[in-house]
Amino acid sequence: MNVTVVGTGYVGLVTGCCLAEAGHQVVCVDNNQQKVADLKKGLVPIFEPGLEEVMQSNIKQAQLFFTTDLAEGVKDAEAIFLALPTPPQEDGSADLSAVLAVAKQLSDCLPAHYCVVIDKSTVPVGTAGAVRQAIANKATTEFDVVSNPEFLREGFAVKDFMEPERVVVGVTSDKAEMVMRKLYASFVNEGRPLYITDPATAELTKYAANTFLVTKISFMNEIAQLCERMGADVEVLRQAIGADSRIGHKFLYPGIGSGGSCFPKDVRALKHMSQEHNYDFKLIQAAMSVNENQPLVLTEKINQHFKDDVKGKTFALWGLAFKPNTDDIRDAPALVIIEELLKAGASVTAYDPEAGEHVRQRYADNPKLTIVSDKYEALKGASALLIATEWQEFRDSDPRQIADGLNQPLIFDGRNIFKTDDVQAAGFTYYSIGRKPVVQ
Ligand SMILES: NC(=O)c1ccc[n+]([C@@H]2O[C@H](COP(=O)([O-])OP(=O)(O)OC[C@H]3O[C@@H](n4cnc5c(N)ncnc54)[C@H](O)[C@@H]3O)[C@@H](O)[C@H]2O)c1
Numbered sequence: 001m002n003v004t005v006v007g008t009g010y011v012g013l014v015t016g017c018c019l020a021e022a023g024h025q026v027v028c029v030d031n032n033q034q035k036v037a038d039l040k041k042g043l044v045p046i047f048e049p050g051l052e053e054v055m056q057s058n059i060k061q062a063q064l065f066f067t068t069d070l071a072e073g074v075k076d077a078e079a080i081f082l083a084l085p086t087p088p089q090e091d092g093s094a095d096l097s098a099v100l101a102v103a104k105q106l107s108d109c110l111p112a113h114y115c116v117v118i119d120k121s122t123v124p125v126g127t128a129g130a131v132r133q134a135i136a137n138k139a140t141t142e143f144d145v146v147s148n149p150e151f152l153r154e155g156f157a158v159k160d161f162m163e164p165e166r167v168v169v170g171v172t173s174d175k176a177e178m179v180m181r182k183l184y185a186s187f188v189n190e191g192r193p194l195y196i197t198d199p200a201t202a203e204l205t206k207y208a209a210n211t212f213l214v215t216k217i218s219f220m221n222e223i224a225q226l227c228e229r230m231g232a233d234v235e236v237l238r239q240a241i242g243a244d245s246r247i248g249h250k251f252l253y254p255g256i257g258s259g260g261s262c263f264p265k266d267v268r269a270l271k272h273m274s275q276e277h278n279y280d281f282k283l284i285q286a287a288m289s290v291n292e293n294q295p296l297v298l299t300e301k302i303n304q305h306f307k308d309d310v311k312g313k314t315f316a317l318w319g320l321a322f323k324p325n326t327d328d329i330r331d332a333p334a335l336v337i338i339e340e341l342l343k344a345g346a347s348v349t350a351y352d353p354e355a356g357e358h359v360r361q362r363y364a365d366n367p368k369l370t371i372v373s374d375k376y377e378a379l380k381g382a383s384a385l386l387i388a389t390e391w392q393e394f395r396d397s398d399p400r401q402i403a404d405g406l407n408q409p410l411i412f413d414g415r416n417i418f419k420t421d422d423v424q425a426a427g428f429t430y431y432s433i434g435r436k437p438v439v440q
Contacts, residue, residue: 001183004029004077006070006102008039010046010157010261010328011120011150012083017051018161020058022186027065029073039066047327047354050158070102071109078113079183080106082131083120083150092268094124103134110139116179118146119199122206122266124273128170128199144176147199149206154260155325166193170202207273210266215283216251217258218290221297224254224434234434235416254433256388256414257294259322259331264291295336298386298414301431303344305410306383311345316382316406318375319389319415320352320359327354333414334388335359342368351378353391379405390415399426409440 001024005016008030016028030036035045042059044052058064067073074080084098099121106117117135119128132145147170152160167188169180177196188194197205220238227234234254242249258264267288274281302310322332329335332355338348347368350359360371372378375397379385385406387394395417403409403426411423413432420438423430430438 001025001078001179002076003027003079003081003183004074005081005083005120006030006073007081007083007085007098007121008032008035008045008066009083009085010048010154011152012081013039013044013046013055014048014051014152014157014161015081015083015120015150016064017054017058018158018187019183020064021054021162023063024183025063025076026058027067027073027077029067029070031068033068036066036068047325048157049155049325054158070105074106074109074115075111077111077115079116079118079179081118081120081148086121086123086265086269088265088268092272094122094265094269096123096127096130099123099127100130100134103131104137107135107138110135110141110143112141114142114175116144116146116176118148118180119203120148120150122149122210122262122269123147123203124207124269125200125203127203128172144171144173144179145199146171146176146180147202148180149202151206151209154328155323162187164188164192166195168195168197168202168205170197170199172199207266207270210263211270211284211287213251214258214263214267214291215287217253217255218287218294220252220254221257221290221294221433225297227434228436231436233436237434253416255294255390255416256298256333256337256433257291259333259335261328261330264288264331267291295333295388295414296340297433298388298412298431299337299340301437302341302384302386302412305412305429305431310341310383313383314347314349314381315341316378316385317348317350318352318378318385318387318394319391320350321355321389321391324389324391325354327352327358329355329358329362332388335362337386337388337414338363338369342366349378349380349382351375352389353393376401376405381407383407384410384412387411387413387415387417390417399423399428403427 003024006029008028016026020026042056086094128145128147171177224234271284320334349370356371363369409428411430416432424438
């Protein structure tokens, strides 16, 4: 099929590349000229495992094109994906300005044949209708608007798109359903479910999924608090409750909270939607406030250990991305920790395998934050090591080298990446989440 994807961010670029890989003819449109110029040269602007290979091979095979010109990009399209940002507004609601602006532009340049416009962005219930209205304003050809929320995880985006656990499609016509079935045919073979429903259900499904995941993590973070107070071990507890198939092992890891571009904003948006519909969704507020407080759980441990005197001290920070295998620092818990330490007069030397440059740009004029390109280099002259992201390369570290680099063998682990027995044997004082501290 001829497919256009508008927006070439984490979702749009992956969608475009994977649809091209599946044999569709894809044009990606973005209004960022520099980004499009780089994409045309085969340069991937984000870190996403496997994406570069898929992108470059499809450019080479003339399956994948990039442009800044929306009208040019959609002229042959049978399906037009909108993968545009929907950031939170002050009141928590999703900002639909990019989505509606492109919909308005489409009303002037819809192709001369039937097409479907697909909301891939995470958008509040009712957006499919609003997009339809904006396009119908001037459009003269037949079209449908479909809701098709994306569930990919950054870090596994290509795999998740190519082998989705499910695809959800909200349609209002049989014709649109047929287009969507054809589009996803190769992705949902081998028994992967394709749920066809109405747009409202599809739109709400995405918010329900993300809010459930944040609630699950927040629940474990509260259990971790109890473990610390009651002398229990959250690691064993986590494994034991996860073994119950009704609970499952995933998303049961306590830590310094979940960040990223999606969870915090989607939870706030669902809260806002609930309020608009006069429903007091009590769990949301609790899950949100536990999550927001979670990075401070680590800084409280630091303050306690140093008796509120961190001024003038340097801390090594491993991990800046909001989770491993991505360079995305949007709402990353590491940033809260940096802010807290800088506010208290400490300095931070940070390392992340992929996200360092983004943080360097953000704090360009702050001499108290240094970004280095080697994890062991970050340790030099530091009073302690803090771990904010569970990258595999941190798990694989040599404890002796950590101890040699630091001023003293002291770790504050916000992701529980080490076994307490191992760090104890290596001579560390070690604080983690929901487990007894190791004090030498
Ligand atoms: N990032 C994720 O893991 C993820 C997962 C599922 C769903 N989502 C949702 O998908 C949507 C997109 O998220 P993202 O992370 O890909 O965003 P992003 O910010 O990485 O990318 C958005 C892209 O849209 C482009 N853009 C903005 N306005 C435009 C316009 N008027 N015309 C053309 N291009 C325009 C930007 O230049 C950018 O390249 C959001 O609603 C998000 O909530 C994201």
